[in-house]
Amino acid sequence: MKPKVVIAGGGAAGMAVALRLERLGVEPVIVEREERLGGKVRGWHKLFPTFTPAAEVLDPLVAQIGRRGIECRTGAAVEALSEHGVKLASGQTIEADAVVVATGFTLFDARRKEEYGYGIYDNVVTSADLERMMNEGAVRLADGSTPRRIALLHCVGSRDEKVCQRHCSKVCCITGVKQAIELKKMFPEADVFNFYMDIRMFGAGYEELYREAQQSYNIHFVRGRISEASPMINGRIQIKAEDTLTGRPLRMSIDMLVLLAGMRANDDNAALAASAGLALAPNGFMQSADPFLGAVRSPRRGIFYAGAVTAPKSLADTLAEASLTADAVMDYLNSVQR
Amino acid sequence: MSGLRFGYGINRPRAIDIDSNDLRKSNEILREMPELQTCIGCGSCTASCTAGNLTEFNFRRVHTLVRRGEYRSAYEEMNKCMLCGKCRLVCPRGINTRGVAMLIKRKLGDF
């Protein structure tokens, strides 16, 4: 009889782990809180740094899950877990030989940075909203007009002591660059400003895209964090920042403010960790057994991690890590059987 | 106005007001030399500057201010540059810094 592994979370990480495990002769079961598979990537329009449509990555994964007949429990949230299985919010339990936690992250709620006026002023949107608007086909201001000046603010809910998010969300910098280019393509006449503290272009092709944004798209980069946003009489938004490179305060009016909302630890992490006796890192993400040799193992044998549940990761990193997780699960299953 | 003397004036705001700044010249400069936008503000140019070794001249600051539409005294500041070219040798972005210095002077000077 095939060993059975429950995977909590049907996003990119969970699906990739399931596919790999299935290939290795395991019976995976995906438990997904939402009604559909796909996780956060489903809300994304195009992927950095290549502008690949998100669907081009996600659809084949979902299709393969179906083709291989992998069992998926959608609309079912995991409430508690142990190495022997999971307990669903419905009270039902699923027994298994091992459990993979691939529950991902929670998007930072930009309303917590009240000074930026998200949810208060029209035309203050998050990066996720922008992707949704692009998916819906059009980016427009609340009154239906096109923006002439747009600001993207980096590090919203990242590297911010004030909202207890000390960590860097890693992907916002490149997302800001990507979205700035997309906006500039949509509105060639518009001025696009990125307000940043540091530009961290760690991935392959990221720095090149950054340079392209500067040189080919004339996207302005201002080194300074926006301190507040206020409405103006003409419906625009006035923002204030320090232009740290000149050491002077700067203010300007814009039509649209895009907040690059960061990745925060999944809200469920604490409950799940408590139920299984797992440890949380200081930033609230799941703590791995070891940062180098045991990055996908939990401190508890039989429970594994995949994807952004342990730290902010790009989609590419997540997919690559999924194989590691599957490997670690197989090692464990083999050792138990022996 | 009665011209009363209060013993103090009203301080001018320090803010760079992009709304009231005329960015036309700045845009012209960037159009002629788009690579200036690639500056990451590392300060190598200012650090290596021959003129900056002898005065307060700060190339990075001047060109950043110009890009924000702050032209006041940019020409006079740029005139402190000796065009020796060290900055171009050290720029990690490969910006034609001497060209920038000359361009800013051309656009903001009287020739």
Add this chain to the structure above:
Amino acid sequence: MRRSSWQDYQKEIADDKYYYARSCIRQNFFPGSEKAFLDIIRNDLGRDVKDDPLHTSCTGIGYHADVVPFETIMTVVARQFALMGEAGYENFISSCITSFGIYTEILNTWEEFPETEERTREYLYKATGRELVKPRTLAHTSDIVFHFRDSIAGKMRRPLINVYTGRPLRVVEHIGCHYAKIFPKSGIGGSEFPYVLAGMIESWGGEVVDYPERRHCCGFGFRNYLVQANRGYSIANSQKKLESMAPYRPDFIVANCPGCAMFLDKWQYAIAEMEGTIYGADGHGIPVLTYEEMAGLVLGYDPWQLGMQMHQVDVEPLLDKMGVEYDPAAKYLGQDGKYIGKPERTVVNDGCQGSIYDMKR
């Protein structure tokens, strides 16, 4: 503007039995306001408020100007609280935003560092023989008016409506920095979108104007104003606010802080004299009201009883818009009917102050 976030910041406001701590400077600049508050609370709302002659300054200005040490001010504040206890009250309310900030700061300090509370208790006892009693609730008087805004609306005689156009009056509200910027949870609506004055305005029929520099400081800044060399910086802040709000053509400004109301009012005169700029219409400035004056007008109080003749910027245009009946000739007559003198013509009130009063006298 979707202004729902204020509901996230709520605090307990007592319904009755207040111990009232006055402001040091308000009686000079807006002398009718504290009296109006007491009248409204006692007479219109029938609540009990203790106006205790024994209490002193909180020494907050001295504290913020670096001349009063923290231990000293904690002891002074402890004495105010002791007086409240002796009078048999437990709901402390303060007329001044600086004081309110001080009380909040000290109560929080005592909570975080209990040893400071113990030390203060000791100092207080050694110095005065009094026993520290911590208040059960602490509120600013604007919180109290906010708390009763609907009751006041029920007794309203002149809503914040322009009688000529029938449209709501456009009101700029200004919250003192120390109301909630230090401890966002201490204010109604938090620090970014405080609701304490906006709530009153909306309840009484007016329209709140949001403008870019709404959150900016009036410029008082203690040392920025108190040291003459820094005063140009102080006035620059008020100017920035006035420049920013002027395009919205507000009918008046309302503030909940003694200094803010004064500076927004008096700097309009200074700016007009220095640069000739006037921010209101027809050569008038923008009238600046305290929230007690606003409440008083709404409840039908006489503007001169409210002390509104002491404003730098004339309030007559606003009174006319609200349909307030007033006697122009009585403006500069004191309580006993004696002429109290009138100010010189100034740039900001040109064409108004002299003409109306002189003509009608």
Add this chain to the structure above:
Amino acid sequence: MTFFAPFTIPFIIGGAIMAAVLLAKYTLWAVRLPREDKRLIRRNILSFKSLAALWEVVRESLLHVRIFRVNPVLGYMHSSLALGWLLLIAVGWIETVAYLGLRWVPLQGHVFFKYFMPVNGITQHKAGFELAMDLLLAVVLSGVALAWIKRMRSRIMGLRRTTKHVLFDRIALSALWFVFPLRYLAESVTCAIYGGGSFLTGSTGSLLASHLDAETLAAVYEPLWWCYSIALGIFFSTMPFSRYMHIFTEIPLIFLRRYRLAPGIEPKSYDHFEVEACSRCGICIDPCQLQSVLGIDEVQSVYFLRDRRYNMLQLSVANNCLMCGRCQTKCPVGINLNTLRLNSRSRMRNIPNEGRFNYLSGIDRSSGEGRTGYFAGCMTMLTPRTLSAMDTIFRAAGDDIWHADRDGGVCCGRPLMLSGETTAARKMIEYNTDLFRRHGITRLVTSCPICLRVFREEYALDGIEVMHHSEYIRMMIAEGRLQMRRTDMRYTYHDPCELGRGCGIYDQPREVIAAVGELVEPAHNRRDALCCGASLANTVIDDSQQMRIAREMTGELEATGAGTIVTSCPLCYKTIKRAAGTETKDISEVVAENIFQP
């Protein structure tokens, strides 16, 4: 005989226009020459220099010896046109004299002698004259034919690119192309009707006479002479406004140059002679690396001079030049292309500003004591290996050194000069001159050829021996103060533009390298050496374009198979290091590593 016919009018008008304009131009230029230049002319005009100039006129304006050296076919084309035409005129004049004796004949009488005297009665040597004239016409026609071919297939002449012309040039060029074929036709028809002529016009004439009837010949006779005259008239009247101005201008230029007149960094009247002496032959286009590597083909000297002459010079053209001087070494007219470009930049960009660089007053950051001064140069500050190598060398040579800029000095002024800010550059020059004088040095060594060039050309440093560090090292070796250890290393050497073509220093560095190891030469070297591309003179091309030029250049250096690339300019050094995979060293490093200490 009046020697007049209506068809000569276009020729007479054209000739008159040409003469008037030439006279006006030369007079104006001469009158406006600075007093200094006029003094030079007065002093030298009656010396053997005039004779030498005359000989040079024959060699260059007629025979075009220098162009022959570049490419024989191109040389033949130029000299066939120039010399052939001159001889046609000369022999024609002799012919006239031979027939009519020494009497006055109007110009058109000489030019259209065949028309006026179709059957002249020269008794002696008639056949010889006919033959000579036909021979010369054939030579000129072959030149015209080559010019046509050059227009279509320039590579035959060794030119990859040919010049793009302005309207006046096109008109004059077209007229010139037609002048000689029309003369050939007109004279042939004349021969057909009246007989005479030799192997060319004579035989063509017989051919025409045998195929066409007398009426037809009579009908085309006058119109052909008209056309010939019109072509000449058009050519002459447009000539002073076109590239053909060089035909005459080169002559005064050669004389003036012999009298030691030269352009300076400020524009002056003499420049006109140089600018208008450019024949726009286009030889300067091919050596230009901006053209060969980057495909930029509107900025080369020929276009620069053209634009300058017609007052349509753009800053972007003036500034887009490496000033490597490669074109100047090839220019057949010997025009000072770099100096002219410099003074154009100066005219366009120099703004006298008294207050500028006032911050220099009172600054003295020099250190050390010694009669030998060392001015490393700004760029050398970024090549610390050169600095420490020089320290080693100075120590080994036992020389006490005064360091002018160890703690950061003031720029030499050449970069400002290169970008046209001449007055500002003067401030640097004054500052540094004063600094050198104050410290009483007798010798000034610099590691930067850019500095070296301005020290030599613009500084007044009498009593101070100015040397490049390669010269200094060679001198020390020659004096025996430095002894080198020979190794079996193979080096190749890159000539920096400012050092080689700029200051004529080719041998000293080579001798120094040869003292240490084997020297192998790249394909282009010495006067032909390629520029590294990072030249301070060019403020237009961007980093990637600089690197493309650099890679092309280092490719040649690496092709030598040498283990180490050596150069002697901090800017070249930095550029080669970026572009080449081979180990790169400044010459001072090579020396410092191999000092022999007994």
